[in-house]
Amino acid sequence: MTPPRSAGDSASREVLVSAPTLKFAIGAIASLCAVLIPRLLAALAQRDPVSVTFITPEFAGLAAAFSGLVGLVVTILEWRVPRAPFDTFMTTLGVPAILAGALSANQNAGALQEKTQKANELVDALSKETGIAIESPKTSPTDTGRQGAWADVLIRPVYAANDDAALRSAEAQPPFAIRVNQPRYLIVLDRAATQQDAETKASQLTQRFAAVAPGQPLSTQVQRQGAEFLVVVAGGARIKADAILEAVRVKNTYHLTPTLVQATTY
Numbered sequence: 001m002t003p004p005r006s007a008g009d010s011a012s013r014e015v016l017v018s019a020p021t022l023k024f025a026i027g028a029i030a031s032l033c034a035v036l037i038p039r040l041l042a043a044l045a046q047r048d049p050v051s052v053t054f055i056t057p058e059f060a061g062l063a064a065a066f067s068g069l070v071g072l073v074v075t076i077l078e079w080r081v082p083r084a085p086f087d088t089f090m091t092t093l094g095v096p097a098i099l100a101g102a103l104s105a106n107q108n109a110g111a112l113q114e115k116t117q118k119a120n121e122l123v124d125a126l127s128k129e130t131g132i133a134i135e136s137p138k139t140s141p142t143d144t145g146r147q148g149a150w151a152d153v154l155i156r157p158v159y160a161a162n163d164d165a166a167l168r169s170a171e172a173q174p175p176f177a178i179r180v181n182q183p184r185y186l187i188v189l190d191r192a193a194t195q196q197d198a199e200t201k202a203s204q205l206t207q208r209f210a211a212v213a214p215g216q217p218l219s220t221q222v223q224r225q226g227a228e229f230l231v232v233v234a235g236g237a238r239i240k241a242d243a244i245l246e247a248v249r250v251k252n253t254y255h256l257t258p259t260l261v262q263a264t265t266y
Contacts, residue, residue, distance in 0.1 A: 016082040020075045026085055027074030027092045031067035034096035038104070070096055109178050116180045123244045127260070132247050134185070134240075137225065137262040184237035185260040186223060187247050188230045198222045198229035205231060209254050216253060225264060237263035 017023065036055065043054040074092050127134050189205055192198035202220040209218045219234035233250060237243075240260075247258045 015084055017085050017088065018080050018082040020079060022085075023078050023088065024071040024075045026071075026088045028067040028071035030089045030092035031070035031096040032063060034093055035063045035066065035100045038100065066096070066099075105178065112178055112180055116182065119241050123240050126244055126248065130248055130251060131257055132244065132251065132260060134244075134260045135262065137264045182239045184239055184263045185243040186225070186230060186237050186263050187233040187243055187250065188259045188261050189220060189233065189250075189256060190231040192229045192231070193227075195222060195224070195229050198231050202231045205256075212254050218250065218254060225261065230261065233258070 017026070039054040039059075043052075046052060046054075070092060074088065078088060124134070126132075190198075190201045192201055199222055202222055205220055206218070209216075220231055221234045223230045223232050233246065235246075238246065243260050247260060251257050
């Protein structure tokens, strides 16, 4: 004898969907949600007064075309298959979300690279305008291998100093953000052939800076690079943009034109 059907069983049977048009609609709506909701939430969280367009007409058209394609794929995969709308929606939501996240990360990386390139072009123009030279790293054969390692042990590199200025740029960046690996530069004030001469010059420069700008002391350090010792501004190696801005400040404040030298290690 067949047991009687309850009202709940009949209700659950009524919500199963097998019509291709409804499958297409569910897939398209799920895809639109995965693509548009992240940008809508970013627009709602925007507090900067600068006008930002989160959804351009081109992006909206691409989202509509992509949603139609996903809806068509869902219709084919679940052709005439009775299934609850919630199950179809959640299954469809995953793939567009992954693709949208990958596309967003790719766009962000491209925009960041373009921004970095423009910043480097501005730095080069500012370098020519102010007369601050930018040099490539200098190394010598005697600095390689074991002798270079002993030199690092005996002479502490500037970039290893736990100085607040050295960490300022790194702390300003979000820890989980996409970053562009850039070469770093030392702000060189003077050079010497030996460490003793470099330390003497560093002491003289410190006294000179104190006399020129009493309320704005400038710390210096000695950094060995290649076959020479460099007297550099304390704070370690900086990215190119930060280094040129600090170099311009040093030139305007202390009336000394520094040189940017790319650090071999940072």
